[in-house]
Amino acid sequence: MMGMVFMKSKTIEIERFFSSEDKEKYFFIPFEVPENCEKMKISYSTDKLKGICIDLGLVYPDGTQNGASGGRTKSIEISARYSTDGYEPSEPYAGTWQLIAGVYRPSEGVKVTYTITFIFKEKRRLKGDTHTHTLNSDGGLTPQQLIAYAKKKGLDFLIITDHNNNRAGSYNLIDPDITIIKGMELTEYNGHCNIWGTDKPFDEPYCANSLEDFITLAQTARSKGALISVNHPFCKMCGWHWPLDSFPFDAVEVWNGPMRIDNISSLKWWHGELLKGKKLPAVGGSDFHRDFAGLTHLLGCPTTLVNSSSSSPDDILLAIKSGNSVITSKPDGQVLCLECEGAQEGDEIPWRENIAVNVHGDRLKKGHLLEIFNNNEIIYSEKIKNTDLSLILSVPSPGFVRAQISHQYGAVATFIYHKVAKLMIPEDSKLPLPPFIKCLTNPIWFV
Missing domain, CATH: 3.20.20.140 (Metal-dependent hydrolases)
Structure with a gap:
């Protein structure tokens, strides 16, 4: 009765390629948040180990900014209870959110993979x-x-x-x-x-x-x-x-x-x-x-x-x-x-x-x-x-x-x-x- 609750989740991946010509530009990457989501975890990885810095930010469906962390971290968490420093605590409500990708330092073309995990509400x-x-x-x-x-x-x-x-x-x-x-x-x-x-x-x-x-x-x-x-x-x-x-x-x-x-x-x-x-x-x-x-x-x-x-x-x-x-x-x-x-x-x-x-x-x-x-x-x-x-x-x-x-x-x-x-x-x-x-x-x- 009072045992552990195993939360249902869904994970999506978004891949974007940034060339050296994209240096020092900002890009908006839309993604859909499903209904009944309690928490959202966002991280990214690149196919290059050195010479890469991608700034990270997050935008609500209404176009206002939730938060940003620059190149400080490659992973963030968003929920009404707690969000990563630099981000506003908020329920990840359904709609089209956007990642901000700031291409600060690509020495050459780089593929960035964003992994977004939605953790759903459960009694x-x-x-x-x-x-x-x-x-x-x-x-x-x-x-x-x-x-x-x-x-x-x-x-x-x-x-x-x-x-x-x-x-x-x-x-x-x-x-x-x-x-x-x-x-x-x-x-x-x-x-x-x-x-x-x-x-x-x-x-x-x-x-x-x-x-x-x-x-x-x-x-x-x-x-x-x-x-x-x-x-x-x-x-x-x-x-x-x-x-x-x-x-x-x-x-x-x-x-x-x-x-x-x-x-x-x-x-x-x-x-x-x-x-x-x-x-x-x-x-x-x-x-x-x-x-x-x-x-x-x-x-x-x-x-x-x-x-x-x-x-x-x-x-x-x-x-x-x-x-x-x-x-x-x-x-x-x-x-x-x-x-x-x-x-x-x-x-x-x-x-x-x-x-x-x-x-x-x-x-x-x-x-x-x-x-x-x-x-x-x-x-x-x-x-x-x-x-x-x-x-x-x-x-x-x-x-x-x-x-x-x-x-x-x-x-x-x-x-x-x-x-x-x-x-x-x-x-x-x-x-x-x-x-x-x-x-x-x-x-x-x-x-």
Whole structure:
């Protein structure tokens, strides 16, 4: 289920002969990029080993320049996540692109062979953290240090959401090994929300003294293509104090940081919204600021796993908006996935009598409780016996199916939780602990 994805690809070759008379001239070489391309790799070789220098550049289908590298390199890579230095990160969208060939130094005629490989989009699970902070607000790491930490934790994407800092587009944060998504956390005294996917969500100051002010800022961000997630709505320290029904948002952060009682309250509210028929995606984010005394490793706790068609920021955010995701406690935590006749989490499929859903699990912990919900009815509830799982369950009623894994803390873990809560959330320090969630899926909708 979570194995390696082998990407489909297509390679073409273009041969051009340049004579000595072509010296110090530029030539445009057109080529067609097919549909559904995630990444493009371009390289060239010559039939002469010495005395040759061919400059390289790339032009979009609209005639504007993507980038150039001169004679510095014979190979480049183009994708929305990352492009070679000197080239703009961009999805290689379908159309007629052009290579720029600058014939700088041919001592004699030379044959140049351009090799272009198109790597196509393919659904895969990507692990990421949707809610993090750096020294650009109140975090403890620079953006570069945070990215290095995320890579060490094995994350595939990272959304940086500094408080009220709308300068995400001014930072050139790209990396070949991880997708960096621009964001900010709009932080007001009556509620917080994450704004993802735009360089600068609004120009005016972030200050909102009323729900109307807050909605105006959010709508400006949405008009620029941003996604909005309500953060930690039932947090006792900084929860949401405006009416949730009055605010336009695309997702809700039901799991913020280490699992705690407030998150269970958010989960119960979200489940109630699902029962009303609201297709509201759930996300998890660590709200990472810093680790403490070398004892914690909080980045990616929890981790949101999206079922994305590519590693581009746009496709990852589309998967989040569509609910094509699950949440687990950490990057290598327990994973559940749902599937029904090609539909997965967040998808819709027509309900009929005897339709069945497939439930798959990886890295499961024996003794934890697996529950499958069909609306408000638990259609499966069993303690986990193996580290992997494959179930087929009938879906009794139209509505939705979702799954979760929970675990009741023992005496030692409960003692530690109450000690930490006494410092961080005093109200929790004497409360009984409910079973805490270890993994949670978004629902498949049966309509």
